[in-house]
Amino acid sequence: MTQPSAKPAFRLLRLFRPEEIVYLSFFTILAVISLMEGESHIHLAQDRLGYTFLAIGTAIITFRLNRLLYRSQGIPWPELRLEAWQSFQLIRDIFSVLMCWAMYASIKSIMPESALLDDWLIKADRLIFGFDPVVALEKFIRPWLTDFMVFNYVMLFAYIPGVFFALTWKNCRRGLRDFMLGLILASFFGYLGYLAVPAIGPQHTQAHLFTVDLWQRETRVMAQDALELLINLNRIKRDCFPSMHVCLACICLFYAWRWARGLVWLLLPATLCLIFSTFYLRYHYVVDAVAGIALALVVFACTPGLLRLWETNIGPLETEKVESSS
Amino acid sequence: MADFELVYALLDNGTLTLGFAVFCLLFTLAHLAFRHRLQNNSLQPFFRLAVVVAFATATFFFWPFYQGRIWQTLAEKLSERPFATQIQLQQAARYYDRALKTGWWTVSLLRNYASCLVRNGRGPEAVALLSSGPWSEKEQPGLLVPTARALLAAGNNGAAVETARKALQLSDEFERFWAIRTAAEAYIADNQHEQAAQFLENCLETVRDESTRLMLQKKAGDIRQGKNWLENQ
Numbered sequence: 001m002t003q004p005s006a007k008p009a010f011r012l013l014r015l016f017r018p019e020e021i022v023y024l025s026f027f028t029i030l031a032v033i034s035l036m037e038g039e040s041h042i043h044l045a046q047d048r049l050g051y052t053f054l055a056i057g058t059a060i061i062t063f064r065l066n067r068l069l070y071r072s073q074g075i076p077w078p079e080l081r082l083e084a085w086q087s088f089q090l091i092r093d094i095f096s097v098l099m100c101w102a103m104y105a106s107i108k109s110i111m112p113e114s115a116l117l118d119d120w121l122i123k124a125d126r127l128i129f130g131f132d133p134v135v136a137l138e139k140f141i142r143p144w145l146t147d148f149m150v151f152n153y154v155m156l157f158a159y160i161p162g163v164f165f166a167l168t169w170k171n172c173r174r175g176l177r178d179f180m181l182g183l184i185l186a187s188f189f190g191y192l193g194y195l196a197v198p199a200i201g202p203q204h205t206q207a208h209l210f211t212v213d214l215w216q217r218e219t220r221v222m223a224q225d226a227l228e229l230l231i232n233l234n235r236i237k238r239d240c241f242p243s244m245h246v247c248l249a250c251i252c253l254f255y256a257w258r259w260a261r262g263l264v265w266l267l268l269p270a271t272l273c274l275i276f277s278t279f280y281l282r283y284h285y286v287v288d289a290v291a292g293i294a295l296a297l298v299v300f301a302c303t304p305g306l307l308r309l310w311e312t313n314i315g316p317l318e319t320e321k322v323e324s325s326s
Numbered sequence: 327m328a329d330f331e332l333v334y335a336l337l338d339n340g341t342l343t344l345g346f347a348v349f350c351l352l353f354t355l356a357h358l359a360f361r362h363r364l365q366n367n368s369l370q371p372f373f374r375l376a377v378v379v380a381f382a383t384a385t386f387f388f389w390p391f392y393q394g395r396i397w398q399t400l401a402e403k404l405s406e407r408p409f410a411t412q413i414q415l416q417q418a419a420r421y422y423d424r425a426l427k428t429g430w431w432t433v434s435l436l437r438n439y440a441s442c443l444v445r446n447g448r449g450p451e452a453v454a455l456l457s458s459g460p461w462s463e464k465e466q467p468g469l470l471v472p473t474a475r476a477l478l479a480a481g482n483n484g485a486a487v488e489t490a491r492k493a494l495q496l497s498d499e500f501e502r503f504w505a506i507r508t509a510a511e512a513y514i515a516d517n518q519h520e521q522a523a524q525f526l527e528n529c530l531e532t533v534r535d536e537s538t539r540l541m542l543q544k545k546a547g548d549i550r551q552g553k554n555w556l557e558n559q
Contacts, residue, residue: 048334051343058343062350066357 014315017092017177018307019184023099026188030106043105049157050098056161057094060168061087089318090168096180097164100187104244107191111238117197118205121241124287133286134202134279138212141280146214149277155270156245159252162267166260175259177317178303179251185306186251186299190244193291199240203282214282242291243284249274250296258300335403341395348388355380390428397425398435405442415446426459433468436461440472449479467493471501474508478515486512494532503538510545511555523549 013021027042034041068076068083125133160183167176199205249271256263275293278284307317336342359377401421404414422439425431436456443452453476456462456469470493477486486508493505506529513522526546533539545555 048337051337051340055343055346058347058350062354065354069354069357069361 010314017317018310019096019180022184022188023103026103033110041106041109043102049101053094053098057091061090093176096184097160100183103187103191107194114198116199118199121199121285121287125285132206132209134282135206135209137280138210141212141214149280152273152277153281156249156274159249159267163252163256163260163263166263170260172259173318178307179255179259181306182251182255182299182303186247186295190242190247190295193242194239197241198238200238201240201283202285240284241288242295243278243288244292245278246275246289246292247296250293254296254300332400332403335399336396339399341399345392348384352381352384391430394425394428394430397421401425402438405438412446415442418442419446431461433466436469437472440476444475444479449476452476453480467496471504474505478508478512483512483516499534502532514549514554519549519552
């Protein structure tokens with residue numbers, strides 16, 4: 001593709017990718033707030049997720065490198081150079097996914113101590129259904145179903161890497177850029193939602209209405225305890241509206257439909273279960289999930305246009321590969 | 327505490343990822359050295375030698391460091407819980423001991439180990455730990471306060487005051503506060519309440535934080551009335 005004659009101000013942007021600009025903007029705002037308050041609000045690592053992702057990236061790079069060495073006679077320097085470039089691209093992609101978590105980890109330190117708006121969300125639920133849907137679900141509570149729902153809820157941590165690695169495996173670079181931009185944009189606006197509508201969820205605000213214990217521990221197995229702990233350790237307070245669990249799961253589903261359709265048949269039932277699990281486990285009101293789906297739809301509709309806009313005004317979505325023959 | 331929380335701890339501080347990354351690197355190097363022929367054959371022995379050296383370095387230097395890091399992470403996860411049970415603290419002490427046996431140590435490892443022993447009611451062991459070993463060959467400023475606390479827990483109040491007084495020279499305000507508190511507690515343990523109160527009042531001008539100064543001032547008054555350090559908390 002020929003490079004458009006960009007304005008000088010835009011030339012610098014060519015060094016970046018669209019999603020990188022979004023998360024850099026987010027962290028620039030946080031840096032300004034940090035400077036003003038004299039206290040750092042930037043937390044780049046949601047540690048365990050970040051390190052897991054880095055380990056997976058290391059495994060992929062090692063596998064590719066050794067496969068290349070296995071197939072070649074002598075050390076193939078030009079191919080290794082190309083491999084190094086591709087590995088750098090992979091690390092950069094992984095870094096972008098990590099920034100999605102880092103944004104989540106960072107937002108908690110700027111959460112205002114303003115009044116909670118759970119009442120509004122409860123009223124919205126009652127307006128739609130005429131009753132409290134999350135409370136009404138308690139008649140379905142069974143220990144095995146709770147375990148199944150916890151499993152579904154946690155599986156979001158596999159969706160994003162799943163779609164990411166499917167697109168990487170297919171070498172679908174445009175799809176990957178589209179997906180990454182969608183992921184980061186949805187996170188950006190979703191986390192702004194946390195700031196605008198602080199809410200802590202039905203597990204706290206409607207606790208007095210529940211008559212059935214959700215966590216019937218004596219009937220549960222250890223793996224579910226581990227999963228529950230994973231959920232609780234990674235959560236931040238006031239993170240209800242919109243439901244980013246639902247939003248990000250839908251982002252994965254929608255982009256899989258656009259770029260890796262084979263995955264949809266796996267993700268569709270899983271996403272439906274995940275959405276249900278957010279109510280069943282009393283983490284979200286129904287209106288949170290509706291907002292999450294709406295945000296995912298808007299982002300999904302906008303990203304192709306944004307990518308085209310980038311290509312028209314700034315340049316290609318990625319810098320070119322180094323030549324393997326050089 | 328369930329075991330998976332310990333595994334999370336290893337994941338949280340990158341220990342598992344670091345080990346895996348080193349394994350991947352060594353695997354690739356071994357693959358390069360022993361399966362491939364370099365285009366310049368005369369370099370092959372040197373390259374293989376370099377890889378053997380890399381493996382030896384990993385074995386003699388990285389592996390003890392890595393083992394130490396694993397045990398320290400597990401121990402800290404257990405001992406840093408505010409309401410850790412005595413059994414958990416014993417378990418943590420065993421992990422700290424294993425970390426030290428790798429031959430790799432840091433001041434923070436020793437501080438945490440000593441603190442764990444003191445919380446576990448094993449003051450004399452904490453004193454023995456801090457006063458023997460390569461770290462005791464020259465004075466480690468970071469170990470003064472833990473040593474004073476350990477001496478206090480072991481009932482060696484005179485030595486606790488002496489060590490805490492040395493720690494008053496440290497630049498860190500938090501360390502100085504603990505040195506002041508330890509010395510005062512040691513005086514109280516020796517039934518020298520007036521001396522403890524006087525000591526606190528003498529230290530007031532070295533405390534920069536206003537609320538800490540007010541608290542110490544109030545403590546001095548309470549101690550004069552015969553109270554212990556924690557009595558009105």
